[in-house]
Amino acid sequence: MEAVSLKQAEDETLGTSASEEVGADILCPHDLLWIEDAKALTTVSPLPPWASADRLLRAPVVVRREKVDDPRLVPVGLRGKTRSERFAAYLDRNAVARRIRPxxxxxxxxxxxxxxxxxxxxxxxxxxxxxxxxxxxxxxxxxxxxxxxxxxxxxxxxxxxxxxxxxxxxxxxxxxxxxxxxxxxxxxxxxxxxxxxxxxxxxxxxxxxxxxxxxxxxxxxxxxxxxxxxxxxxxxxxxxxxxxxxxxxxx
Structure with a gap:
């Protein structure tokens, strides 16, 4: 797997009024997560061009359905601007800053x-x-x-x-x-x-x-x-x- 290193954005992502800290809570499919430490995002292959550092730190990632043996990793999906822009990754749950459920x-x-x-x-x-x-x-x-x-x-x-x-x-x-x-x-x-x-x-x-x-x-x-x-x-x-x-x- 390839670790992705990004510079943390300064601007706070919108939507914080409904979000909550995760702690030891269970993360469920369709939960949206904001990344606290972008270096915790791990991928099997290199990120596509549309997954820019700016977008990754502005946009939440979504929890996917997948059985992962390592309890520290959360299967997530990255979303771009178009329907074809989707990318699977794994996130260290300790790097999750906020979570919002549907x-x-x-x-x-x-x-x-x-x-x-x-x-x-x-x-x-x-x-x-x-x-x-x-x-x-x-x-x-x-x-x-x-x-x-x-x-x-x-x-x-x-x-x-x-x-x-x-x-x-x-x-x-x-x-x-x-x-x-x-x-x-x-x-x-x-x-x-x-x-x-x-x-x-x-x-x-x-x-x-x-x-x-x-x-x-x-x-x-x-x-x-x-x-x-x-x-x-x-x-x-x-x-x-x-x-x-x-x-x-x-x-």
């Missing part, structure tokens, strides 16, 4: 959302759908480009961007919640992609809604993204019921 973003960025909703459909969808997501009673927050821009104020959301939502549910979704989420996903404003995090991994709500329709035939399985790789299972909540789970090999 569910912490919206309440601390209401003014910014109002400012952007007239310019970008994904932010308009966030403003309109936030009360409906709150009504599910589940913790939720924006991820993807919208979450990144809310946290960093760096303009990465495009006119055709989706709204990506992470929803945390440690128990199976109720019928009422399923109906509410179906209605949210049918929004005409832009494409809505909801990922449900069960604590064991995360799955696509749209796929799960389709799986529910297949239960009668006994063929319904959903793709669950876990730290050790994706699996197909009929029960994404209970690991002890995964006798039916099937690992999915990369193409």
């Amino acid at each position: 569910e912490m973003m919206v309440d601390h960025a209401l003014a910014y959302i109002e400012e952007q909703r007239g310019l970008l459909r994904a932010f308009e969808a966030l403003a309109v759908l936030a009360p409906l997501l709150d009504a599910t009673g589940l913790a939720w927050g924006p991820t993807g480009g919208v979450g990144f821009q809310l946290a960093s104020r760096l303009p990465v959301v495009r006119a055709d961007s989706d709204l990506d939502i992470l929803l945390r549910s440690r128990a199976p979704l109720s019928t009422a919640q399923m109906l509410e989420l179906r209605m949210i996903c049918s929004s005409p404003i832009c494409r809505i992609d909801i990922q449900v995090d069960t604590g064991n991994g995360a799955f696509s709500f749209a796929e799960w809604a389709n799986v529910n329709a297949q239960w009668a035939s006994g063929n319904g399985r959903v793709l669950l993204k876990t730290d050790t790789g994706p699996v197909l299972t009929t029960d994404p909540w209970h690991t002890n019921n995964w006798q039916d789970a099937e690992s999915v090999k990369p193409a």
Whole structure:
């Protein structure tokens, strides 16, 4: 692995009002992290040209799903200005200065959302759908480009961007919640992609809604993204019921 040495930026990254110190807390996929010591960023191959020192120290990195044997290392992803600009790396958790979780973003960025909703459909969808997501009673927050821009104020959301939502549910979704989420996903404003995090991994709500329709035939399985790789299972909540789970090999 190649260690990346960067000069620490003087300007404080935007989005600090909703951030928190990490300490010994567990870092979860989709958490956004600001680097305190840029030398702690380690890569398998050299950084691409778009990952400049200035951008790395202004923009947060996002926690990825990957099983890492060394507890000191956090798998993270670097994000550039375009969809093709993504890069995997590892970060020494002791170098994390601040962390913001998806569910912490919206309440601390209401003014910014109002400012952007007239310019970008994904932010308009966030403003309109936030009360409906709150009504599910589940913790939720924006991820993807919208979450990144809310946290960093760096303009990465495009006119055709989706709204990506992470929803945390440690128990199976109720019928009422399923109906509410179906209605949210049918929004005409832009494409809505909801990922449900069960604590064991995360799955696509749209796929799960389709799986529910297949239960009668006994063929319904959903793709669950876990730290050790994706699996197909009929029960994404209970690991002890995964006798039916099937690992999915990369193409």
